[in-house]
Amino acid sequence: MARPTPMSGFPEWLPRERLVEQYVVDSVREVFELHGFASIETRAVEPLDQLLRKGETDKEIYLLRRLQAEDASDSDLGLHFDLTVPFARYVLENAGKLDFPLRRYQIQKAWRGERPQEGRYREFLQADIDVVDRDTLPFHYEVELPLVMADALARLPIPAVSMHVNNRRIPEGFYRGIGIDDPMAVLRTVDKLGKVGARGVHEILVDSLGCTPTQADACLALAEIRTEDSSFVDQVRALGASNELLDQGLEELGRVIEAGREHAPGLLVADLSIARGLDYYTGTVYETTMIGAEKLGSICSGGRYDALASDGETTYPGVGLSFGVTRLLARLIGQGTAQASRSVPTCVLVALPDEESRPRCQRIAASLRSRGIASHVAPAAEKYGKQIRFAQRRGIPFVWFPQPDGSEQVRDIRSGEQVDADSGAWEPPAADRRPQVSEVTIVEEES
Amino acid sequence: MARPTPMSGFPEWLPRERLVEQYVVDSVREVFELHGFASIETRAVEPLDQLLRKGETDKEIYLLRRLQAEDASDSDLGLHFDLTVPFARYVLENAGKLDFPLRRYQIQKAWRGERPQEGRYREFLQADIDVVDRDTLPFHYEVELPLVMADALARLPIPAVSMHVNNRRIPEGFYRGIGIDDPMAVLRTVDKLGKVGARGVHEILVDSLGCTPTQADACLALAEIRTEDSSFVDQVRALGASNELLDQGLEELGRVIEAGREHAPGLLVADLSIARGLDYYTGTVYETTMIGAEKLGSICSGGRYDALASDGETTYPGVGLSFGVTRLLARLIGQGTAQASRSVPTCVLVALPDEESRPRCQRIAASLRSRGIASHVAPAAEKYGKQIRFAQRRGIPFVWFPQPDGSEQVRDIRSGEQVDADSGAWEPPAADRRPQVSEVTIVEEES
Numbered sequence: 001m002a003r004p005t006p007m008s009g010f011p012e013w014l015p016r017e018r019l020v021e022q023y024v025v026d027s028v029r030e031v032f033e034l035h036g037f038a039s040i041e042t043r044a045v046e047p048l049d050q051l052l053r054k055g056e057t058d059k060e061i062y063l064l065r066r067l068q069a070e071d072a073s074d075s076d077l078g079l080h081f082d083l084t085v086p087f088a089r090y091v092l093e094n095a096g097k098l099d100f101p102l103r104r105y106q107i108q109k110a111w112r113g114e115r116p117q118e119g120r121y122r123e124f125l126q127a128d129i130d131v132v133d134r135d136t137l138p139f140h141y142e143v144e145l146p147l148v149m150a151d152a153l154a155r156l157p158i159p160a161v162s163m164h165v166n167n168r169r170i171p172e173g174f175y176r177g178i179g180i181d182d183p184m185a186v187l188r189t190v191d192k193l194g195k196v197g198a199r200g201v202h203e204i205l206v207d208s209l210g211c212t213p214t215q216a217d218a219c220l221a222l223a224e225i226r227t228e229d230s231s232f233v234d235q236v237r238a239l240g241a242s243n244e245l246l247d248q249g250l251e252e253l254g255r256v257i258e259a260g261r262e263h264a265p266g267l268l269v270a271d272l273s274i275a276r277g278l279d280y281y282t283g284t285v286y287e288t289t290m291i292g293a294e295k296l297g298s299i300c301s302g303g304r305y306d307a308l309a310s311d312g313e314t315t316y317p318g319v320g321l322s323f324g325v326t327r328l329l330a331r332l333i334g335q336g337t338a339q340a341s342r343s344v345p346t347c348v349l350v351a352l353p354d355e356e357s358r359p360r361c362q363r364i365a366a367s368l369r370s371r372g373i374a375s376h377v378a379p380a381a382e383k384y385g386k387q388i389r390f391a392q393r394r395g396i397p398f399v400w401f402p403q404p405d406g407s408e409q410v411r412d413i414r415s416g417e418q419v420d421a422d423s424g425a426w427e428p429p430a431a432d433r434r435p436q437v438s439e440v441t442i443v444e445e446e447s
Numbered sequence: 448m449a450r451p452t453p454m455s456g457f458p459e460w461l462p463r464e465r466l467v468e469q470y471v472v473d474s475v476r477e478v479f480e481l482h483g484f485a486s487i488e489t490r491a492v493e494p495l496d497q498l499l500r501k502g503e504t505d506k507e508i509y510l511l512r513r514l515q516a517e518d519a520s521d522s523d524l525g526l527h528f529d530l531t532v533p534f535a536r537y538v539l540e541n542a543g544k545l546d547f548p549l550r551r552y553q554i555q556k557a558w559r560g561e562r563p564q565e566g567r568y569r570e571f572l573q574a575d576i577d578v579v580d581r582d583t584l585p586f587h588y589e590v591e592l593p594l595v596m597a598d599a600l601a602r603l604p605i606p607a608v609s610m611h612v613n614n615r616r617i618p619e620g621f622y623r624g625i626g627i628d629d630p631m632a633v634l635r636t637v638d639k640l641g642k643v644g645a646r647g648v649h650e651i652l653v654d655s656l657g658c659t660p661t662q663a664d665a666c667l668a669l670a671e672i673r674t675e676d677s678s679f680v681d682q683v684r685a686l687g688a689s690n691e692l693l694d695q696g697l698e699e700l701g702r703v704i705e706a707g708r709e710h711a712p713g714l715l716v717a718d719l720s721i722a723r724g725l726d727y728y729t730g731t732v733y734e735t736t737m738i739g740a741e742k743l744g745s746i747c748s749g750g751r752y753d754a755l756a757s758d759g760e761t762t763y764p765g766v767g768l769s770f771g772v773t774r775l776l777a778r779l780i781g782q783g784t785a786q787a788s789r790s791v792p793t794c795v796l797v798a799l800p801d802e803e804s805r806p807r808c809q810r811i812a813a814s815l816r817s818r819g820i821a822s823h824v825a826p827a828a829e830k831y832g833k834q835i836r837f838a839q840r841r842g843i844p845f846v847w848f849p850q851p852d853g854s855e856q857v858r859d860i861r862s863g864e865q866v867d868a869d870s871g872a873w874e875p876p877a878a879d880r881r882p883q884v885s886e887v888t889i890v891e892e893e894s
Contacts, residue, residue: 003758004497004540010490012537014544015551018486034816036793036823039465043457043570044491044556048514050451060514066560067495067508067525078514079491090459093451097461099790099840101826104462109491113513123490138827140805262806263813311450343546346483358587359709366710369481376483379548380585393546 009114009122011326016395017333019340021125023437024156024325025107028127031152032105037129040104042086044111045077050089060112079111083128083322088309091132091316100316101133101141107325121326127152130320132308137317139252142284142304143259149288149300149321150267157338157439158328159290161299163260164271166285167253168278168303171222173246174236178218184279185209190223191275223273229261230254232270256284282306286321299328337440342395345435347428348375348410349391350400355381360402367423368400373433375400388413397432456561456569458773463842464780466787468572470884471603471772472554475574478599479552484576487551489533491558492524497536507559526558530575530769535756538579538763547763548580548588554772568773574599577767579755584764586699589731589751590706596735596747596768597714604785604886605775606737608746610707611718613732614700615725615750618669620693621683625665631726632656637670638722670720676708677701679717703731729753733768746775784887789842792882794875795822795857796838797847802828807849814870815847820880822847835860844879 006012013021029039051061062079080086083106091098107127114120129148131141146163153161171190175183189204196204198220205216218239225235233250253270260268274287281303288300302321309316332338348368350361361377368375378387384401391399391413400423401409410426411418453459460468476486498508509526527533530553538545554574561567576595578588593610600608618637622630636651643651645667652663665686672682680697700717707715721734730751737743749768756763779785795815797808808824815822825834831848838846838860847870848856857873858865 003542004494004536006540007490007492010492012488012490014541015485015487015549018488021488022486033792034819034821036791036821038462038791039469040462041459041465041468043454043459044558045454045457045570047451062511063514064509064511064526064560067510068560079511089451093453094461095450102462103791103823111491113511113515123492133826140802144809259806263809344483344485344550345480355587359706362591362710372481374481374483376550379580 009120011121011123011330013329013333014343016340016343017329017338019343019435020333020338020437021325021329023340023435024329025125025127027155028152028323028325029105029107031155032127032129032148035103035148035151037103037105037148040087040090040106041108042080042083042090042106044079044109046080046086046089048076048078050085051078051081053085060114062111062113079113081112082110083108083126084130084308084320087128087130087132088316091309092311095134095311095314095316101131101137103129103131105129121330124324124326125329127323127325128302128320130308130318132316132318132320134314134316137304137319139255139283141319142252143256145302145319145321146256146268146284146286147260147263149286149302149323150264153288153300153323157437158332159292159441161267161288162269162291163267163286163288163300164269164274165253165256165260166270166272166274166278167249167256167283168281168285169245169249169283170236170253170272171275171278173243173249174222174239174241175219177241177243177246178215180211180215180219182209186211186219187275187278190219190273193223193273223275225270225272227270228257228266228268230257230270232257232272236272252284276301280305284319288321296328296331299324332440339438339440340395341436341438342397343435344394344396345374346376346394346396347373347433348398348400349387349396350375350377351384351387351402352378352381353402353404357381357402364400364402364408364423368426371427373426373428395435398428456567458568458570458777460776460780461790463787463790464776464785466790466882467780467785467884468772468776470787470882471776472572472574474602475599475770475772476552476554478602479574479576479595482550482595482598484550484552484595487534487537487553488555489527489530489537489553491526491556493527493533493536495523495525497532498525498528500532507561509558509560526560528559529557530555530573531577531755531767534575534577534579535763538756539758542581542758542761542763548578548584550576550578552576568777571771571773572776574770574772575749575767577755577765579763579765579767581761581763584751584766586702586730588766589699590703592749592766592768593703593715593731593733594707594710596733596749596770597711600735600747600770604884605779606739606888608714608735608737609716610714610747611716611721611734611736612700612703612707613717613719613721613725614696614703614730615728615732616692616696616730617683617700617719618722618725620690620696621669621686621688622666624688624690624693625662627658627662627666629656633658633666634722634725637666637720640670640720670722672717672719674717675704675713675715677704677717679704679719683719699731723748727752731766735768743775743778746771779887786885786887787842788883788885789844790882791841791843792821793823793838793841793843794820794880795845795847796834796843797822797824798831798834798849799825799828800849800851804828804849811847811849811855811870815873818874820873820875842882845875 064077172183202216205211283304285303287298300323304319306317307315308318350365365375399411410421511524619630649663652658728750732750734745735747747770751766753764754762755765797812812822857868
């Protein structure tokens with residue numbers, strides 16, 4: 001066949017890049033499990049009617065059909081476009097067999113049937129955590145979940161993150177408190193701040209939505225509030241609105257921010273401009289940016305749903321965050337900033353003096369592996385220089401040399417130092433045991 | 448929404464079952480990496496023309512189309528039905544950036560657009576290892592690869608396996624050596640032994656393929672040879688055929704079997720009845736059954752291709768094995784024989800005396816986590832009996848009790864033993880740190 005070319009929107013990694021992805025996935029998984037989250041995986045497909053429940057994405061679904069289907073029996077199946085819809089279905093389907101509250105994580109690919117174009121992913125990896133309960137979900141999970149995700153992100157070789165938090169009760173209560181009847185319309189307008197600016201938002205609020213100039217000023221002032229402690233409460237109060245929903249929102253957001261200050265100082269910011277998703281979330285909402293790389297946008301967002309799922313009789317409220325692994329990795333790897341120290345797991349290449357020695361060399365490699373040291377034998381009994389270059393090209397740090405007298409030597413091919421060694425006892429430095437992933441710097445590009 | 452029901456052919460696991468799957472995947476991954484295999488993942492989709500290169504599966508492909516596509520731009524994409532086709536494409540696409548010989552493993556789902564019916568998987572997890580080289584691939588990889596896979600399978604909580612090995616040169620050379628012109632037609636007939644029996648095969652060979660009764664007898668005699676050492680060579684010789692290809696096949700199979708006897712006694716069986724796949728494999732072929740559960744069929748098979756991939760100029764020969772994770776797990780989990788010791792990763796539940804103590808309890812849990820002990824705080828400050836039952840239902844072995852005087856105690860809820868403990872120093876028994884998966888017994892069902 002002719003040489004194939006990459007397919008836009010379906011990123012794939014070379015082995016050395018894949019090691020970075022594995023490192024990221026392993027790290028977040030470990031933290032999720034340390035916090036007691038259980039793994040689930042759902043099938044890649046859902047019935048189309050489930051997928052269409054979230055109206056906004058109905059243009060981005062991949063439908064399936066069997067190549068040789070005589071009927072249209074599978075034509076109502078589509079690939080999931082996130083992990084929330086399948087999780088909600090899984091909860092309903094297995095409700096009788098699950099223990100609630102359920103702490104679950106899910107690291108899987110999702111697909112969106114986007115037009116092929118630069119920067120749009122049609123296949124991408126997500127890492128989600130959610131706590132879901134039956135009927136009611138205590139508020140404290142809205143405090144805990146962002147800290148779990150922050151704990152996971154802190155293990156990654158990326159800049160520190162800042163998690164911007166709002167509570168959907170604050171804008172809704174505030175808008176109602178100043179006499180606005182359709183808070184959702186106002187919220188959608190305020191969400192355009194970045195695009196049309198304060199003046200543009202003000203104009204729409206007054207001209208199209210019938211706000212008074214004073215109301216519009218207050219809405220803009222609310223969206224400007226951003227504090228790392230609970231002082232946002234006084235700033236909101238100074239704007240003069242009064243409403244029960246607002247009071248509840250301020251109290252809840254205050255608890256989230258204060259818990260953040262105790263457990264992860266500098267992490268959380270009360271940011272009353274966060275509007276995205278407020279129409280389907282019902283409590284706290286989160287967006288996460290890397291400090292110094294804010295233009296990359298949110299790498300992890302989520303919030304609380306009062307009804308993640310419902311079967312008519314029972315409702316399952318939940319709170320969760322979703323980390324966009326591919327979105328982050330594509331930028332890191334695309335910039336060449338994320339680096340694994342080698343392209344293979346191998347720590348020791350066992351050199352082959354001659355083909356007859358292969359069984360002996362296999363025994364040496366097996367002996368190293370029995371103590372968890374990744375090792376295999378060189379492909380051919382070439383000159384040692386060529387065998388060393390085999391290791392060098394892959395970044396394998398050590399080459400093992402069986403000696404004619406039955407003894408053994410190991411060479412650190414970075415320093416060239418070669419010493420006597422016993423394959424039944426030798427240990428590599430801890431940092432060489434597995435490929436290392438170095439801390440990266442994010443270079444912001446003009447968008 | 449109404450309560451959804453499971454979808455035939457798309458198995459999903461409950462959290463406790465998923466732990467078994469994770470254990471299996473983690474175990475084989477660890478072994479593959481110890482042997483220096485690098486991970487890759489390929490996108491879920493391939494162009495339809497790539498997928499159709501393997502003629503036999505053209506009826507089982509899921510095609511994609513975008514729900515709202517105005518044109519048919521994605522209609523030539525399908526979900527991959529194995530990991531070999533995408534790997535071959537990946538090798539060609541990235542040939543200039545890969546180091547050969549390339550040792551890669553790939554653990555991913557694949558899809559087949561089967562009719563919905565019992566026991567047919569439409570989504571399934573595969574774990575593949577392959578070594579691929581440019582132009583030529585040394586024979587010794589045909590010796591090494593089955594031992595790597597056997598090493599991986601040996602870590603699983605399943606019965607010991609037996610790997611049945613043949614070399615496609617043996618039947619082809621043998622048939623030619625006794626004067627048969629169309630060895631492939633004979634091979635396909637001999638492959639029906641299980642279905643139509645020796646008498647049926649004999650009949651087809653003589654009546655339809657024009658073999659003499661003596662030739663047919665010899666073909667059947669060859670397929671009966673099954674030895675755990677190299678004695679199969681003499682048994683084949685005794686049948687009187689002589690052919691250069693046969694000689695090469697016997698020599699190669701002998702080397703595979705002898706290496707197995709050295710590195711993994713009892714693992715390999717020379718089994719000259721193995722015919723499956725011989726029409727696209729070009730050297731050694733492997734099939735693997737669990738001892739005492741042979742009726743389950745092969746859980747892992749593979750072989751050598753002289754041209755895994757080719758771009759017209761360069762050919763990439765390879766040898767690999769594919770382990771059907773879902774096929775195995777569905778049986779283990781379906782029988783309820785595979786068990787994880789708990790349904791969550793949590794090792795310690797920190798009990799909550801009252802809601803005001805939550806920050807203190809969070810600090811205790813964080814202290815345990817900092818030493819790699821999975822822990823979280825109870826959902827609510829209920830009576831201790833209820834909190835203990837929360838742990839019991841999930842199989843969490845330890846509950847931590849903060850005391851009013853600032854001290855702490857930990858209870859093993861299996862024994863009821865409760866002792867003073869310091870969350871900054873306490874260590875659980877090694878076996879309790881993570882969920883354990885117990886050794887399973889396979890119960891054969893009549894097929």
